[in-house]
Amino acid sequence: MTDSSFLDSSAWLSYFYANNKEIKELIDLNTILLTSVISLFEIKSKLIKDKIDNIKLQKSIDFIKNRSIIINIDQKIAENAVEFFIKNNLHTIDALIYYSALKNNSLLITLDNDFRNLDNVLILKD
Secondary structure (H helix, E strand, O other), rough: OOOEEEEEEHHHHHHHOOOHHHHHHHHHHOOOOOEEEEHHHHHHHHHOOOOHHHHHHHHHHHHHHOOOOEEOHHHHHHHHHHHHHHHHHOOOOHHHHHHHHOOOOOEEEOHHHHHOOOEEEOOOOO
């Protein structure tokens, strides 16, 4: 059982682009949400690449920071994520986000199939 939901970059982007009703309902509920600081980078870079205007972009980032607890990458996360990186052939960023979710006893919510077959992950359809 998990205490909170840990949103991956893909979940937030789906929310902002209104691609998935499940993620909208989850974010709009009064539940505890966590987000990796790495996801802020991924989300902001995607919004910039998609040429989202600066005001909307900043409102989106501010919304994430106000709606969720931002989890920083510390030494423990960096060292322990290596196990998942190697064992599950994850990308570096995915391994850091996945271990961050586990360390915080959270269910990882994502639309990224790279997390399939991992414990404590809910993969939503786009």
